[in-house]
Amino acid sequence: MTDSLSQTFAALADPTRRTILGQLAMRGEATVNELAEPFPISLQAVSKHLKVLENAGLISRGRDAQFRPCRMEGEPLAQAAEWIEVQRQLWVDRLDRLDVAVQRVRRQREELQS
Amino acid sequence: MSKTQVTVTPGTHEIVLTREFDAAPDVVYAALTDPAVVPSWWGPHGLTTKVEEMDVRPGGRWRFVQRDADGNEFGFNGVYHSVQPRRVVQTFEFEGMPGHVMLDTMTLEDLGGRTRLVDQSVFQSVEDRDGMVASGMQDGASQSHDRLDTILAGRTT
Numbered sequence: 001m002t003d004s005l006s007q008t009f010a011a012l013a014d015p016t017r018r019t020i021l022g023q024l025a026m027r028g029e030a031t032v033n034e035l036a037e038p039f040p041i042s043l044q045a046v047s048k049h050l051k052v053l054e055n056a057g058l059i060s061r062g063r064d065a066q067f068r069p070c071r072m073e074g075e076p077l078a079q080a081a082e083w084i085e086v087q088r089q090l091w092v093d094r095l096d097r098l099d100v101a102v103q104r105v106r107r108q109r110e111e112l113q114s
Numbered sequence: 115m116s117k118t119q120v121t122v123t124p125g126t127h128e129i130v131l132t133r134e135f136d137a138a139p140d141v142v143y144a145a146l147t148d149p150a151v152v153p154s155w156w157g158p159h160g161l162t163t164k165v166e167e168m169d170v171r172p173g174g175r176w177r178f179v180q181r182d183a184d185g186n187e188f189g190f191n192g193v194y195h196s197v198q199p200r201r202v203v204q205t206f207e208f209e210g211m212p213g214h215v216m217l218d219t220m221t222l223e224d225l226g227g228r229t230r231l232v233d234q235s236v237f238q239s240v241e242d243r244d245g246m247v248a249s250g251m252q253d254g255a256s257q258s259h260d261r262l263d264t265i266l267a268g269r270t271t
Contacts (some may be wrong), residue, residue, distance in 0.1 A: 009240050084120075091233075092120070093158065095133045095231075098135075099133070099135055100154070101145040101151050104145075104151075105141050105144050105151060106138075
């Protein structure tokens with residue numbers, strides 16, 4: 001199963017790739033060489049990471065055959081953030097209701113005691 | 115007003131919720147484990163929750179059935195693995211996705227008259243985490259669910 005959300009989360013599940021995304025968020029655009037600079041890994045390994053990010057739609061790459069500059073794409077991140085927000089809301093709603101139930105139980109107990 | 119903290123770590127299969135309640139741990143425990151109280155908080159708005167079975171002890175089963183306005187029913191079940199006044203470990207399975215089981219650990223911390231509930235849900239995979247949300251969609255009642263619909267519709271498969 002390769003729905004886009006799973007791809008996004010899988011792509012984000014790696015510290016190197018998150019650092020690359022962070023770099024692109026700051027710089028706007030960068031080449032493979034520029035992105036590889038801070039890492040003690042081969043260009044090839046960095047290219048592999050870029051491929052994963054590209055397949056997940058998190059980055060796009062220019063057409064310039066030699067440099068193919070990378071750029072961050074916001075849409076998949078926005079979808080992931082929205083998914084987390086929906087998930088958060090589902091559980092927050094439940095715990096809000098639990099809070100009401102807890103207060104009701106507490107009042108019942110206090111009434112029994114008095 | 116909400117005091118719930120949600121932690122979803124990328125690349126993990128878990129969701130951790132933390133919330134404080136203005137009541138002692140035994141009161142929170144009662145609300146969590148009393149079959150008479152559960153229907154009031156368990157299900158999403160718009161669905162009624164019926165407790166079919168709730169045997170709160172190690173090895174005991176639970177089964178809740180939710181019903182929407184059209185009469186559609188959704189079953190959920192699990193087994194209690196560990197039941198202590200400050201810690202309950204149980205499994206959770208949506209019957210629409212049999213075999214996809216979530217492990218849920220609830221810990222109650224005594225803050226001196228107040229309680230901090232830490233609820234850790236561990237899914238078998240990231241896909242299962244997604245699937246769990248998808249199952250909530252069948253309700254279609256709450257705003258959250260409508261928004262989820264939009265997200266899932268936007269997916270490419």
